[in-house]
Each structure stands twice: as C-alpha cells, then as structure tokens.
Amino acid sequence: MRKKALLAALMAMVLLLSGCALIVKDEAVDNATEIIRMGDQVITKEKVKAEVNNELEQMAYVYSMYGYSYDVTDPDNIASAQEEAIESFKKDLALTAKAKELGLDVLTEEEQETVKTKAQEDLDNARDYIKSNMIGDTEGMDEEAITKAVDDKIAETGVTIDTYIESETKAVIDDKIREYIIKDVAVTDEEIKADYDSKVEADKTTYGENAASWVSAANNGTATLYYTPAGIRRVKQILTKFKDEDQTLIDEAKKKVTEANTAKTSAQAKIDAANETLELEGDSEEIKAAKEEAQADLEAAQKDLADAEKALEDANAEVDAATNKAFENLDADVDALLAKIDEEGADWQALMDEYNQDPGMKNNEKGYAVSADMTGFDAAFVEAAMALEKPGDHSGKVKGTSYGYYIIRYDSDEAEGPVALEEVKETISSALLSSKQDETYDAQVAQWVEEAGIKVDLNALKD
Numbered sequence: 001m002r003k004k005a006l007l008a009a010l011m012a013m014v015l016l017l018s019g020c021a022l023i024v025k026d027e028a029v030d031n032a033t034e035i036i037r038m039g040d041q042v043i044t045k046e047k048v049k050a051e052v053n054n055e056l057e058q059m060a061y062v063y064s065m066y067g068y069s070y071d072v073t074d075p076d077n078i079a080s081a082q083e084e085a086i087e088s089f090k091k092d093l094a095l096t097a098k099a100k101e102l103g104l105d106v107l108t109e110e111e112q113e114t115v116k117t118k119a120q121e122d123l124d125n126a127r128d129y130i131k132s133n134m135i136g137d138t139e140g141m142d143e144e145a146i147t148k149a150v151d152d153k154i155a156e157t158g159v160t161i162d163t164y165i166e167s168e169t170k171a172v173i174d175d176k177i178r179e180y181i182i183k184d185v186a187v188t189d190e191e192i193k194a195d196y197d198s199k200v201e202a203d204k205t206t207y208g209e210n211a212a213s214w215v216s217a218a219n220n221g222t223a224t225l226y227y228t229p230a231g232i233r234r235v236k237q238i239l240t241k242f243k244d245e246d247q248t249l250i251d252e253a254k255k256k257v258t259e260a261n262t263a264k265t266s267a268q269a270k271i272d273a274a275n276e277t278l279e280l281e282g283d284s285e286e287i288k289a290a291k292e293e294a295q296a297d298l299e300a301a302q303k304d305l306a307d308a309e310k311a312l313e314d315a316n317a318e319v320d321a322a323t324n325k326a327f328e329n330l331d332a333d334v335d336a337l338l339a340k341i342d343e344e345g346a347d348w349q350a351l352m353d354e355y356n357q358d359p360g361m362k363n364n365e366k367g368y369a370v371s372a373d374m375t376g377f378d379a380a381f382v383e384a385a386m387a388l389e390k391p392g393d394h395s396g397k398v399k400g401t402s403y404g405y406y407i408i409r410y411d412s413d414e415a416e417g418p419v420a421l422e423e424v425k426e427t428i429s430s431a432l433l434s435s436k437q438d439e440t441y442d443a444q445v446a447q448w449v450e451e452a453g454i455k456v457d458l459n460a461l462k463d
Contacts, residue, residue, distance in 0.1 A: 025251060030069065035461060038093045045460060048085055050348045055081035094452040095177055104176045111172055119164035126154060181444045182437040189379075191419070192428050195227070199428070200418045203227035206296045211371035218369040219376075224427050225419065232414040236367040238351065239358035240334050241404040247325035253318040260312035267308050270301035327399060334397050334405045341394060341407065348394075348409055367411045384408050444455055 029191040031046035056072040058083070063070035070079060100107040109117065130153050131146065143147065154160075209215040211229045218225060218232075242250065277294035280287050337355055340346060352361065361367075370377070370385045384398040388410035398406040 033460050034457065036089050036093070036272060036437050036456050038090075038097065038452050038453060041093055041097075043089045043093070046087070048461065049084070049299060051079065051085035051088065052081045055084050074354075082458075082461060086458075090449050090452075090454050090456070094449040095174065095445065097452065098448050099173050099177055104180060105171065105173055108193060115165055115168040115172060118168045119161055122164040123154075123159075123161050124224045126159065129153075152207075161387075174412060181441050185433065185440050187429050187432045190349055191432055192425060195428050196421050196424065199226040199424075201227075204418075212374040215369045215374045216376060224424055226424065227418050228414045228416055230370050230416040232369055233385070234367040234411045234414060235370055235388075236348070236352060236364075236409045236411050237358060237381070238337065238356045238360060238407045239361075239400075239404060240330055240337070240355070240407075241357045242326040246283075246322065246329055249322040250319060250326060253315060253322050256315035257312065257319060260308050260315050262271070263311060263347055264305060264308035267301050267305035271305060272298060272299060274298035298306065307310055327405070330405055336408070338396065338407065352409075369414065378402065378406075381406055381408065385410070 005356070031044060031049075032043040034042050035045050035048045036043035056070075057075065058069040060072055096105070129149050131150050134146075134153070136148060192404065207217075207225070207227055207229050209229070210233050214225065214229055215232060217223050241247070274294040274297045276296065277290050337351070341348065341351060368377070368385075370382055371385050372382075374382055378401045380398055380400055384395045384406065385408050388395060390410065391410050391412050394409040395407060396406060400406050
C-alpha cells in the first residue's frame with residue numbers, strides 16, 4: 001500500500017499539472033457505507049472507491065507511457081481494480097494488527113529519525129517534480145513566487161510531510177514484519193544440488209547441440225550457464241582501429257553506397273509500376289493515354305536505374321579504395337606490434353592492455369567465447385580465431401570488415417560438460433533463498449488474513 005499511496009499522490013500531481021482528470025468522482029451520497037470490517041476497524045465505501053480510482057489511474061498512466069490507452073470505465077477493469085483494492089486493504093488490516101500483537105509497530109528513535117529523513121526527501125522530490133513540470137507556468141516569476149506556486153500545487157493534492165511520514169513508517173513496519181516471517185528460512189545443500197542438477201539438464205538440452213547459442217549467451221552475459229557444449233574456445237584480441245580520418249572517408253563512401261541502393265530501389269519500383277500499366281488490356285482513350293505516360297515513365301526510370309547502378313559501382317569502388325588505404329596506413333604500426341608480440345618472453349596481456357582499441361576486451365578476463373558456427377561477430381574474426389591450432393597461438397594481421405586489423409590469440413578451451421557446482425553454488429543458493437523467502441512470506445500473510453476474520457460486503461460497492 002505504501003508504494004501505491006506514493007504513486008497515487010504522484011498521479012494526483014500529474015493530473016493537477018495537466019488540468020484534467022481520468023476519473024469523474026461519484027457523489028459522496030453513501031460514502032460512509034461499511035465495505036470491509038476487522039473487529040472495530042472499518043474501511044468505508046469512500047476509501048475503497050478512492051483506492052479503486054487510484055488503481056485505475058495508475059494503470060491508465062502506465063499504459064500511456066507505452067502509447068496505449070486504458071479504459072477506466074470498462075466494467076472488467078473496474079472489477080479488477082476493486083479486487084486489487086480490497087485485497088490490499090485486507091492485507092493492511094491483518095498486518096497492522098499482527099505488527100501490534102508482535103510489538104513490531106513501535107519504532108526506535110533511530111528508526112523514527114530515518115523515517116523523518118526519508119519523508120523529507122520524498123517531499124523534496126515531489127516539489128522538484130512539480131517545479132520541473134511548471135516551467136511554462138512560472139515564466140517571469142521570481143524564486144519566491146515559484147516556491148509558493150509549487151507549495152500551492154502540493155497543497156491541492158492534500159500531500160503533506162505527515163503523508164510521507166505515515167508512508168515511510170508503514171514501510172519500516174512492513175520490513176520488520178517481513179524479517180520476522182522469514183528469519184528462519186534457509187536453503188539446504190540438498191535443495192541446492194537438486195536445483196543445480198535441474199539447471200544442468202536444462203542447459204544440456206538447450207546448448208548441447210547448439211554451441212553458437214551458448215557462445216552468444218556467454219558473450220552477452222545474459223545468464224548463468226550450467227552446461228558447456230563441445231567446440232568452444234576463448235580468444236583475446238588486440239584491435240588496431242582505422243585512423244579517424246580514414247574511418248571518415250570510409251563512412252562517407254558507405255553513405256554513397258546507401259544512397260545509390262536507395263536510388264536503385266526507387267527506380268526499380270517506378271519500372272515495375274510502369275510495366276504494370278503497359279500490360280493493361282483495352283484500347284480506350286484513357287488506357288492509351290495511361291500507357292503513353294507509362295512508357296515515358298519507364299524510359300526515365302530505366303535511365304535512373306542505369307545511373308544508380310553506375311553510382312553504386314563507383315561507390316563500392318570508393319569504399320574498397322578507402323578501406324585498402326586505411327589498412328595501408330596501419331601496416332607499419334601493426335607490423336611493429338606483431339614484432340613485439342613475437343619477441344621472446346613477450347607479455348601478451350601487457351601488450352593487449354597497452355595497444356588494444358577494442359573496449360569489449362576491457363575487464364574481459366576470459367576473453368571472447370567463439371565457435372565455428374557462431375554469428376554476431378565479424379566472420380573474418382571468427383574464421384581467424386577458429387583457424388588457430390592450439391592455446392597460445394596468435395594470428396597475424398587479420399583484416400576486419402569494419403574496424404581495422406585484428407591480432408587474435410587462442411587463449412583457452414572451454415571444458416565440455418557441467419560447470420562445477422562450487423562455481424555456481426552461491427548464485428543458486430541466493431536465488432533459492434529469495435524465492436523461498438517470498439513463498440514463506442506470502443503463505444504466512446495469506447494465513448494471517450484468513451485468520452483475521454475480515455468481512456467484506458461487495459454488494460455494498462454497487463451503486
């Protein structure tokens with residue numbers, strides 16, 4: 001409820017700033033009607049409706065962020081919001097009572113000071129948010145007037161420092177309740193081993209015959225990998241990039257290639273359209289006129305196509321010439337670097353740290369994973385990397401497709417089979433513990449709600 005309350009306050013600010021409302025509030029004729037009761041604690045229709053409206057406004061706001069609309073008057077959406085609101089109220093009532101019963105609702109002096117500090121930060125952030133969205137409305141105003149305008153906007157929302165203190169206090173108590181519930185939750189070695197075995201089998205199915213997929217995941221760092229297929233090696237490289245002036249010439253030539261291809265595509269489309277018209281049957285004056293125009297268009301488009309093809313040929317030649325010149329301008333430096341690499345006792349890592357211009361290799365201790373059938377890397381790089389015979393071997397100058405020269409070192413082989421349990425034990429344990437804590441917390445809260453004897457009158461919500 002804390003996060004919802006804060007977002008609801010933020011939404012209220014947004015609505016005030018935009019000068020519109022998503023929900024037209026019902027007249028408060030029966031606001032005092034009892035909807036939820038736990039002992040002597042009562043949640044009225046007014047409170048439930050306000051929370052339902054907040055739920056709907058939040059959904060509409062989220063949808064709008066992605067360019068979608070959300071119908072806040074749709075009966076299904078309203079029913080869903082009502083269910084969410086009622087469950088939130090029930091949970092709050094049960095946890096508030098349980099916190100009091102357990103003595104967790106009393107904050108220490110230190111906790112109270114932390115709450116006040118965070119509440120002030122929340123209020124300051126709200127003020128900054130409003131101020132940043134009032135730029136057009138504060139033109140010509142001095143700082144004092146702007147401050148008053150911001151304060152007035154906050155006052156209109158009903159948000160005060162006490163609002164945030166209450167919210168932050170609730171957050172601290174909620175955290176204390178959660179800690180109480182999960183304090184004894186632990187993960188056993190048996191559970192870790194079972195989860196490890198399951199993940200190994202899953203990865204074996206996914207990657208066992210698909211080294212390229214494993215390589216992609218490893219290089220992207222998108223997931224912990226539990227099984228390694230055969231045929232994967234690790235390589236490191238020293239990239240010597242084209243000089244800036246040469247790269248500029250290459251880019252300009254490639255731009256001409258793109259423009260020529262665009263012109264070629266456009267001319268071919270005109271040719272196709274003209275030919276379709278020329279294939280029309282009939283001898284009416286209208287068709288004859290259309291064909292005459294199409295014939296003229298065809299001849300013009302054919303000339304445009306020929307010009308585009310010539311321009312494309314020239315542009316590709318310009319790219320080749322600029323690229324070849326760029327490589328020539330690197331030859332001396334790269335040859336000198338290769339000589340240093342081949343010196344007896346040369347330290348590859350030190351030379352790579354000094355000369356490499358590939359940011360992807362920075363802090364990449366194991367190097368790039370490569371396999372024969374991989375994609376996503378320059379084919380010239382992959383071919384040269386897989387051509388190396390044994391760990392420690394390095395390539396000569398390898399011409400890259402886009403960047404410059406590669407010098408590639410075969411660093412190591414990835415061992416086929418499952419990753420050692422000890423390497424992933426902490427990752428598995430942490431994930432299992434978090435999941436187990438969440439399950440324990442949810443189950444205990446659901447039990448407390450069930451035991452609280454909370455009564456809900458859904459019919460009373462109907463108008």
